Amino acid sequence: MNEHSVHSAVGDQTPDRTEIYDEDGVIRADYVARIGAAIADRDTLLLKEHVGSLHESELGDLIESLQSEQRHALVRLLGDDFDYTALTEVDEAIRREIVDDLPNEKVAEGLEDLDSDDAVYILEDLDEQDQEDILAKLPFTERIRLRRSLDYPEDTAGRRMQTEFVAVPPFWSVGQTIDYMREEDNLPDSFAQIFVIDPTFRLLGAVDLDRILRSKREVKIEAIMHETSHPIPAEMDQEEAAQLVEQYDLLSAAVVDQNDRLVGVLTIDDVVDMIQEEAEEDIMRLGGVGDEELSDDVAATVRSRFPWLMVNLGTAVLASMVIGLFDATIQQMVALAVLMPIVASMGGNAGTQTLTVTVRALATRDLDIYNAARIIRREFFVGFINGILFAFVVGLLAYAWFGNGQLGFIIAAAMIINMLAAGLAGILLPLLLDKVNVDPAIASAVFVTTVTDVVGFFAFLGLAGWWFGLI
């Protein structure tokens, strides 16, 4: 990142990061404008020289920053110099838009140079007919490779694996292995491990590259390989696979079929993406949002959010019905209507806190049978103590506001009850959902706030009605 390249003009062969992004990591407006101008001028030479040398992720960011027509023009102007890997870096809607705009022959040509995992990533979103048509246009071996991955269900290790890998027999020496890698042209673009297999392709072990470089030429591979390489069954869910790679700090992981035969490899960059995706999914589900993407249009967004709001309406009506039970009480003492949202809201927030911690601990497997009892106990006491603290604050507040000491005591008691309910619902509901194999993130939030609304309104209004003898 030297001074010179920061100020260099577009057209320089290797663009510097600071030329493309500002200090917040956002792509620079002047940069996008210059590329936009080059597209408008149909300046193929400048585009090929400059955009052609971008990293795939930089090209992806650039594409996302352009207008729809500019994107199509850019891909067409770049022609064979367009790096199709960049399509794995953009939103699904944009990817589909670009691919749909191109003739299938062009797409097939573009995919041919890609690692199989990237090609599959692009292919899997297309409709069946386009997918088949593009596959048919690919060379035989490439087609077989991609089909094998596509045959595995979505979100499995088999679907995400790269089918290019380096494998050697155990009796080879380090020298033979190095010579093989020097001579062989048909190796993956990059790799961090080589695998050890028997003649039937059964996985025997793995060797990190630094082990090979540190061993003398005559050492046998079987002497330096580690046998516990944690092979991943191709049918395994990608979330589980990513957790294995993360747990054992693997640089890449072997993917095996039902007969323990090596069929592919999960590379660390894919694993990093999977971890991001899974954390993302939890956040989205906790927020009551489905599989939506930023590039979705209004209709798709409404469709994705409507169901969750509908569920919430059901629970809100339930809470209203509880209030309806006490309408006579409220009519006689309107202060109850003024204060009741405080009890419900505090419970809802306390419940969400416990819920958030529980859902994450379940996802990362930090919460299990060994500490569940302790955590349940802890949440009970946390709810109780926070309940008492806020009972005091809210009780005083109600007294000061309405000059009614009895009302203060009643809201204080309701607060303690609801905070306890919040803590228990926040931990027990997700544990229960997890037990019956429902993702706790997806349904817990609405259940927990239903509990805290219902308990909060019932405790406050019920106690008030009973105490003031108004029922």
Next chain:
Amino acid sequence: MNEHSVHSAVGDQTPDRTEIYDEDGVIRADYVARIGAAIADRDTLLLKEHVGSLHESELGDLIESLQSEQRHALVRLLGDDFDYTALTEVDEAIRREIVDDLPNEKVAEGLEDLDSDDAVYILEDLDEQDQEDILAKLPFTERIRLRRSLDYPEDTAGRRMQTEFVAVPPFWSVGQTIDYMREEDNLPDSFAQIFVIDPTFRLLGAVDLDRILRSKREVKIEAIMHETSHPIPAEMDQEEAAQLVEQYDLLSAAVVDQNDRLVGVLTIDDVVDMIQEEAEEDIMRLGGVGDEELSDDVAATVRSRFPWLMVNLGTAVLASMVIGLFDATIQQMVALAVLMPIVASMGGNAGTQTLTVTVRALATRDLDIYNAARIIRREFFVGFINGILFAFVVGLLAYAWFGNGQLGFIIAAAMIINMLAAGLAGILLPLLLDKVNVDPAIASAVFVTTVTDVVGFFAFLGLAGWWFGLI
């Protein structure tokens, strides 16, 4: 994972994963019980043979599953065979508990064998005095290395880097480099890249190991190194550093000081952990939870959650004051008190949906000046359309429930207004917070629900009061 090892007894030298974990990835109760029995029997031999050969993450999981006294006994029984790296795999509270229980000499001995990043991870949580005492007991070079990392602020690349790395001059050949790695004993435990430096340690580039293995012995390193290795300034925030590594699919990243001198390396397993941590942080902040850990006790948990609940109390009181404005209206028509939580709750949920999407898109830098206008427009229309849809549903419901068509129209109008407010608050508030460099995840949730509560109550009760001429 063969049949034999699954059924092998504890005491086997290399325990199989299926012996330790069940199919859900949770540590097996019978396994913990057997280790517990061995600890009770003070069976040092069995423990050393079995537990001594566990992967650090397995040992960490085991420690978390044991009772507090068992943990201390296990560490003492294992003695020099205890792998201190396992301490990086357990919760902070457990780590401190174990380290505090050990004499500082023992800790110093244990840390000596660790990679510097792991040693720093353990040291940084200790109180200053213990930290200094342990550092003083370490050999000079080791002490200097760790001090250098500890001098960088928490959550920076410098604090997280490993100070052991392999660096060679650009004029070396591949053959010389391989010979050096074969002869040199003092290399990091594992590495995925080697770095190229000039005599003053200035970073010139990096070479992935597979490049070296594929090149002939006589090829010069400078011919195969890539210059754009995206060096990371040691002061850079770890979140930003992790995003760089992720963006460019690096296997490890060079960390440089202010003079561009190579001072350390971020390894991919650390980067994976950072990505997890950062996603975790967003989830926790959105859920209104601070830096708490699962192992925290009741007091620590109450302390961590209280402030957020206090803020929520403030906003709940604000909403109550809005209701208080209309107490006369409510007294005359108690149905308003029954229905008003529906309007507020629907707005709160719709706001949270928009907020969740916005916060994540800001964190992953998918939302920027290029699409902000489009997304704001989209959220406006999504709020409007969902508002109309739910206005219809809720209007009919209110009519059916209270037999009052006018009330149905009023709640329908309030619903549209609040859903619009929810959509706009959900996107504009986090954008605003991001603009003034406040993490949008930390404060948005409470602001957004304040807006939807206040607008919801005000719109519904205000419209009703005006329409029925009751104010």
